[in-house]
Amino acid sequence: MLKVYNTLTRKKEEFKTIKPGTATMYSCGPTVYNYAHIGNLRTYIFMDMLRRVLKYDGYKIKGVMNITDVGHLLSDGDDGEDKMEKAAKEQKKSPKEIADYYADVFFRDLERLNIGKPEIIAKATEHIPDMIKYVQDLVDKGYGYETRDGIYFDIEKFDGYGKLSRLNLDEQIAGARVEVNTEKRHPADFALWKKAEKNHIMQWQSPWGMGYPGWHIECSAMSRKYLGTTFDIHTGGVDHIPVHHENEIAQSEAREGVKTVNVWMHGEFMLVDGGKMSKSLKNTYTIDQLTERGYSPLAFRYFCLNAHYRKKLNFTFEGMDAAQTAYDRLTESLYKHKSSAERTNEDTIKKYETQFSEAVNDDLNLPLALGVLWTMVKEKPSKDVYETALRFDKVLGLGLQNVRAPEKADDEPIPEQVSLLAQQRYDARKQKNWAESDRLRDEIKELGYTVTDGKDGYELNKI
Numbered sequence: 001m002l003k004v005y006n007t008l009t010r011k012k013e014e015f016k017t018i019k020p021g022t023a024t025m026y027s028c029g030p031t032v033y034n035y036a037h038i039g040n041l042r043t044y045i046f047m048d049m050l051r052r053v054l055k056y057d058g059y060k061i062k063g064v065m066n067i068t069d070v071g072h073l074l075s076d077g078d079d080g081e082d083k084m085e086k087a088a089k090e091q092k093k094s095p096k097e098i099a100d101y102y103a104d105v106f107f108r109d110l111e112r113l114n115i116g117k118p119e120i121i122a123k124a125t126e127h128i129p130d131m132i133k134y135v136q137d138l139v140d141k142g143y144g145y146e147t148r149d150g151i152y153f154d155i156e157k158f159d160g161y162g163k164l165s166r167l168n169l170d171e172q173i174a175g176a177r178v179e180v181n182t183e184k185r186h187p188a189d190f191a192l193w194k195k196a197e198k199n200h201i202m203q204w205q206s207p208w209g210m211g212y213p214g215w216h217i218e219c220s221a222m223s224r225k226y227l228g229t230t231f232d233i234h235t236g237g238v239d240h241i242p243v244h245h246e247n248e249i250a251q252s253e254a255r256e257g258v259k260t261v262n263v264w265m266h267g268e269f270m271l272v273d274g275g276k277m278s279k280s281l282k283n284t285y286t287i288d289q290l291t292e293r294g295y296s297p298l299a300f301r302y303f304c305l306n307a308h309y310r311k312k313l314n315f316t317f318e319g320m321d322a323a324q325t326a327y328d329r330l331t332e333s334l335y336k337h338k339s340s341a342e343r344t345n346e347d348t349i350k351k352y353e354t355q356f357s358e359a360v361n362d363d364l365n366l367p368l369a370l371g372v373l374w375t376m377v378k379e380k381p382s383k384d385v386y387e388t389a390l391r392f393d394k395v396l397g398l399g400l401q402n403v404r405a406p407e408k409a410d411d412e413p414i415p416e417q418v419s420l421l422a423q424q425r426y427d428a429r430k431q432k433n434w435a436e437s438d439r440l441r442d443e444i445k446e447l448g449y450t451v452t453d454g455k456d457g458y459e460l461n462k463i
């Protein structure tokens, strides 16, 4: 039985789907104006873990993820330039070129991190008519009102505004930025639609003239379109709780007249060196930057799995080194199980399977599940351990089918004779005595070893 923590109720709850056997799920996706950093990617690893646990439990998934390619303003609220337009101007490209480029890189990163792509990927710019209709319905129902610069949601009309973040309206006012728009009825009212100035690149015809959607409306309109009035789970990062998701609840429940999301789940932030990630501190690393430093993307995934998704995770290069070492050790330890023909008794395997399943079903306790895997791989070599690890990997997504041979098999030292011949061959090569070098290579081969030359010497491997 799967239990998950619902941000709305602040409780771990037993998970039940609306439609038996199928989980419907919406995940807030990236704003594609820049490279995703490792913090953003942690949130998508969390989404992926949830999807994998649901599948492990036998659910089918209908998952939707949006791609924000319009409407997300610099302030996260209703002021400042559109992030897409700013990047387009800076890079002298069109917003569409910017969106296509960064979305491609994003999906490549997801693939390298073994993050499964949700079934439906929905781009905001391809759903403008759905959003206009949504805004119109809110205006017709009395929740939206027009000002000189757009259509705003009247939060005081919506009973329950603030229930996700548990902030009352006064606290919302305190949190709102310095007011520039005096036509708003309440400082925390937010834009459903913005009227476009002439120089705004992205604009569409609407009942309120040329304009573009607010950031929040895309998620309400697209989740409704693909998942219906009420769906099972909505995910995002914790930063979405107080504004983006609060606004989404207000829009969706105001329009539909019912609760639209059963479980809200949020991934905690990643910090770097104990502090916030920010461009000015130059600590917003990308996966490419990690691979340039010699780390593998799946070791980063391992790093994330080692912390519970509701705990802050502090990224440091020492921590990343430890994750890479542990990940390599894990794949190496599985090698001996893969090459073994021995079996482990059924009860022992069953015990690990139960422990693993209980851990992942307890609000995705992946650190505990990894611990179970580690205990299991310490068993004596056995094919069953390997096969069970592969079943666990359906949740972990660590690519454990690609186990690697240990660099030096500790239990099988290279025979002295082979080492000696390899050294002699090395000396022969230094003297450019190629014939002798080739002869020694053959002799080494006859003893069951290959020798590979590198710039700092040579490497011996068993054939």
Ligand code: AMP
Pocket: 028, 029, 030, 031, 032, 038, 039, 040, 041, 042, 043, 236, 237, 238, 239, 240, 267, 268, 269, 270, 271, 277
């Ligand atoms: P954005 O592209 O800015 O809309 O963000 C994409 C996702 O990354 C959102 O779900 C954010 O909540 C999440 N996010 C942003 N910064 C971090 C961070 N430092 N750690 C974890 N998730 C983050």
Ligand code: ZN
Pocket: 027, 028, 029, 219, 244
């Ligand atoms: Zn969203």
